Amino acid sequence: MRRVIYDVAVSRDGFIAGPNGDVSIFPHTGEHVDAYNERLLTYDTVIMGRHTYEFGYQFGLPAGAKAYPHMRHLIFSEGIQLPQDAEVETVRADFATRVEELKNEQGGDIYLCGGGMFAGLLAESNLIDVLRLKVAPVVCGGGTPLFANVSERIDLTCLSSKLYESGVEYCEFTLQ
Structure with a gap:
């Protein structure tokens, strides 16, 4: 069985983006980024919600295009409008x-790419197998939560952790 792996940057206070979707709060260079890019090559499918997919538009991603060329993409949204091709x-x-x-x-493995609401839905349905966090040395006080709308406790078992020179801590967990 394939695993769903939520591999995401997060602030120390649990947000995957700051207010107004601000991701500039996260360090974008360093060994932790190189390790993340290497992990991306191990996924063959990416799943994400509408807001995460459309977030790529501001970085030049055309509507309907793949954000990760080597992966199959599934966008989970009732209302997204994409070209027929x-x-x-x-x-x-x-x-x-x-x-x-x-x-x-x-x-x-299946890469769950961001989206606190979508991640919350999958966590509530016990469909996330592994949580890979790149914990940034920042508190942003608000924004997009790691998991939105989760009503019950989720127990984690730490598989590994590593502190990078940038101050980013990588932690890998299984979900119980």
């Missing part, structure tokens, strides 16, 4: 069921 697939309903189906397909 889009390189990405859209999932409009039964999100948890579709992720379960993906996990049962042949292939490598």
